Amino acid sequence: MYQIKTLNKISPAGTDRFDKSKYAFVEEIADADAVMVRSASMHEMEFSPSLKAIARAGAGVNNIPIDKCSEQGIVVFNTPGANANAVKELVLAGLLMSARKVVPGIEWAKTLKGQGAEVGKLVEKGKSAFAGPELMGKTLGVIGLGAIGVLVANAARHFGMKVYGYDPYLSVDTAWGLSRETKHANSLSEIYQNCDFITLHVPLTPDTKGMINSESLEACKNGVRILNFARGDLVNTEDILAALDSGKVSCYVTDFPNDELLDVDGVIAIPHLGASTPESEDNCARMAAMELIDFLENGNIKNSVNLPNVKLERSGTCRLGVIHKNIPNMLSQISQTISAAGLNIDNLTNKSKKDYAYTVVDVDGLISKELPEQLGAIDGVVRVNLYR
Ligand SMILES: NC(=O)c1ccc[n+]([C@@H]2O[C@H](COP(=O)([O-])OP(=O)(O)OC[C@H]3O[C@@H](n4cnc5c(N)ncnc54)[C@H](O)[C@@H]3O)[C@@H](O)[C@H]2O)c1
Ligand SMILES: O=C(O)CC[C@@H](O)C(=O)O
Numbered sequence: 001m002y003q004i005k006t007l008n009k010i011s012p013a014g015t016d017r018f019d020k021s022k023y024a025f026v027e028e029i030a031d032a033d034a035v036m037v038r039s040a041s042m043h044e045m046e047f048s049p050s051l052k053a054i055a056r057a058g059a060g061v062n063n064i065p066i067d068k069c070s071e072q073g074i075v076v077f078n079t080p081g082a083n084a085n086a087v088k089e090l091v092l093a094g095l096l097m098s099a100r101k102v103v104p105g106i107e108w109a110k111t112l113k114g115q116g117a118e119v120g121k122l123v124e125k126g127k128s129a130f131a132g133p134e135l136m137g138k139t140l141g142v143i144g145l146g147a148i149g150v151l152v153a154n155a156a157r158h159f160g161m162k163v164y165g166y167d168p169y170l171s172v173d174t175a176w177g178l179s180r181e182t183k184h185a186n187s188l189s190e191i192y193q194n195c196d197f198i199t200l201h202v203p204l205t206p207d208t209k210g211m212i213n214s215e216s217l218e219a220c221k222n223g224v225r226i227l228n229f230a231r232g233d234l235v236n237t238e239d240i241l242a243a244l245d246s247g248k249v250s251c252y253v254t255d256f257p258n259d260e261l262l263d264v265d266g267v268i269a270i271p272h273l274g275a276s277t278p279e280s281e282d283n284c285a286r287m288a289a290m291e292l293i294d295f296l297e298n299g300n301i302k303n304s305v306n307l308p309n310v311k312l313e314r315s316g317t318c319r320l321g322v323i324h325k326n327i328p329n330m331l332s333q334i335s336q337t338i339s340a341a342g343l344n345i346d347n348l349t350n351k352s353k354k355d356y357a358y359t360v361v362d363v364d365g366l367i368s369k370e371l372p373e374q375l376g377a378i379d380g381v382v383r384v385n386l387y388r
Pocket of ligand 1: 059083084145166275276
């Protein structure tokens with residue numbers, strides 16, 4: 001039996017994919033072959049040698065210690081694009097809310113409770129405090145043109161906005177999906193100087209942490225509206241609060257509230273609801289489950305953030321999945337060790353991603369108990385998994 005541990009609430013659309021005759025859900029991570037997780041932080045967790053894979057039912061993997069996983073040969077998956085539409089829809093709501101003062105207006109309207117027949121008159125008298133501009137004709141800067149950024153950029157065009165997009169690592173596939181009317185910004189300065197609204201759709205990494213700070217805000221237009229549906233730490237809290245106070249920023253919409261941001265004028269703090277739709281939770285859970293099943297049963301890897309994609313049709317009698325450092329001479333040492341064990345290699349594939357590589361070998365004949373140990377002893381081999 002394969003043992004699965006779920007952290008967070010994972011939709012049954014995913015958990016039901018595991019065949020009950022082959023999979024069991026366990027309480028303790030120490031017993032697990034694989035983990036399904038959403039936003040729970042795994043940075044302080046110990047991983048037992050049984051743990052082979054972690055599937056993030058979502059996009060951001062900053063809650064998972066990727067380097068530690070790679071060193072231990074644990075494959076980390078995510079579910080690219082599976083929640084992008086849900087986030088896009090809330091970003092569009094965020095754009096409207098940031099412009100039209102709907103949230104403070106609703107809060108003010110509640111204070112009129114108990115005024116009886118006067119409510120209508122009071123509404124008309126007080127509403128001018130909550131007027132806000134239209135989106136049509138305004139400029140939106142989208143930072144990060146991945147699954148979500150592209151959808152937001154394209155949809156904003158339908159509001160009549162002029163859209164600038166910035167992404168130095170834009171993939172060819174994504175570029176095909178981007179509206180031709182999106183202006184390609186060559187630098188962040190171009191976004192800051194030109195945009196009335198700026199929306200962030202980049203992963204949180206050491207490079208992007210704090211990218212919105214006093215310096216970048218200084219380069220922005222006065223009264224800019226900032227939307228952050230990506231990760232809280234992309235924006236320096238102290239600096240955005242100062243910019244709200246000075247009027248440099250007129251609204252900050254964030255899906256990642258912290259104590260300092262709550263109940264501040266100009267801040268719209270949403271409790272991380274970007275991906276909280278039944279459709280997106282189902283999509284993410286389903287994709288994460290399918291990734292784990294194909295890896296645990298066949299050693300195939302799709303949508304991993306730390307190892308290459310490898311898909312090999314099963315052949316031979318057994319399969320070995322060897323996770324190793326991306327250094328010279330690994331393939332020949334692996335195949336020599338297998339040949340020395342008297343086994344014929346039926347099929348083999350090898351792919352690399354940054355510092356790590358993955359070799360999948362289908363062999364004819366039965367694999368002895370010693371062979372995985374011999375392969376594991378090769379300098380640079382991190383982990384050997386056996387698939388029967
Ligand atoms: N609020 C939510 O519930 C929610 C849901 C999904 C994703 N997210 C967050 O949004 C982020 C983006 O999600 P996605 O699905 O679009 O991911 P994605 O991987 O499809 O897109 C990220 C894009 O950012 C680009 N990028 C990376 N570094 C950059 C930089 N320094 N400057 C500009 N562009 C850069 C990449 O090239 C990529 O195109 C996730 O990493 C996650 O943190 C939040
Ligand atoms: O699981 C969630 O609800 C949020 C997921 C989101 O932050 C992501 O990065 O995909």
